[in-house]
Amino acid sequence: MNLILFDNSIIRENLLPFTFTRPVADIRIGILSIREKWEKRMGCISSTYTEDYLQEKFPRMYNPVADNIWINSSVCPNDALIAEIKSLKSREALYKDDEMIALNAGNVDYAGLEKDKSDWGKGIARLVSSSSFIRIVNTWDLFKYNAEAIREDYDFLTRNRKSQLLSRTNTVLGKEVFVEEGARVECAILNAENGPVYIGKDAEVMEGSLIRGPFSLGEHATLKMGTKIYGGTTIGPHCKAGGEISNSILFGYSNKGHDGFLGNSVLGEWCNLGADTNNSNLKNNYGEVKLYQYRQKAMTGTGLQFCGLMMGDHSKSGINTMFNTGTVVGAYANVFGGGFPPTFIPDFSWGTGPDAETYRPDKAKEVAARVYERRGMAFDDIEQRILDHVFELTRNFRKD
DSSP, rough: OEEEOOOOHHHHHTTTTGGGSSSSOOOSSSBBBHHHHHHHHTOOOOEEEEOOOTTTSSOOOOOTTTEEEEETTTBBOOHHHHHHHHHOOOEEEEEETTEEEEETTSSHHHHHHHHHHHSSSOOOOOOOOOOOBOOOOOOHHHSHHHHHHHHHHHHHHHOOOOOOOOTTTEEESSEEEETTTOOOOOOOOEEESSSEEEEEEEEOOOOOOOEEEEEEEEEEEEOTTOOOEEEEEEEEOEEOOOOOOOSEEEEESSSSSSSEEEEEEEESSEEOOTTEEEEEBBBOOOOOOEETTTTTEEEOSSSOOOEEEEEEETTTTTOEEEEOSSSSEEETTTEEEESSOOOOOOTTESSSGGGGGEHHHHHHHHHHHHHHHHTTTTOHHHHHHHHHHHHTTTTTGGGO
């Protein structure tokens, strides 16, 4: 079996700015990224079919002597869906609501057919899925379905396994608390009565932290002293989090290390929120929150009463920043200045409002290299080429 996770172009645009720097498969929801969910459940390594400028970092591997299984990367797997996909025969496709979920292409290279279109669909049987599963269509779906995704990942990851014991300095309510090897938790309150609490390998929960599930803390991540966590929250690997956080996701390597509120929000990787950064997640009139969508180049209704901040990779806020309800910050943006910033801050912005400038790629590369170096990593030539491409892709959204 050869597993290939493919991007739906419309959904990929709906998920900007997060998909400027990654395929849909590498978005985190629940405990794991979508790619990690598929690989662990299918028992094999995956490759990716995405935008050309991302393929160098996320290559596609076609195997002419194996069943090439194509998976829609906006879909999160569960036991029922996995069973349906594993039962697909060569040249059978699984659909849900007229959207292809999976295809067993056999030994045929579907990528060529998909680009050509002339032979696509010939000899392929179309089956309809009877499974219910999480599917990510818009950015706000990430926090909307995160509590459910945490529960599904928790059940899968902890099945037939035993948690590391917590010390007696902690107070635990409920039974669904799982602590991986090497994690340190002291003098905390963990409430799993409304959902599971998962503490990843070598993570740390410092003294005085208050946690309500569903909650996931990734590998090597840290909750600072006195952190208050409400349900439906994921703090990804190598993140540092403090203050008050509710129903939000930090993908990985991002920091919200100080006091301030983050609610119904999603931060990409390598983000940093300055001390006392706050976001609003509810309008004063309790109305529907609208959010900027790159594809429409306009504010779009979310159907939600609660919706906070969407921040792309490598973006940062200065101390005391106040984000309004339904704010989108692109990748490589530096947000600072008085008052509320605009509800859409384009990628590679330096400052906000009429005095905002363009954050030049050479300067952005210097900072990214220093940030990577602090974690023992290299901002290599591939990463730099992706940065340059995203800068050009987003030129029309700002005043260069």
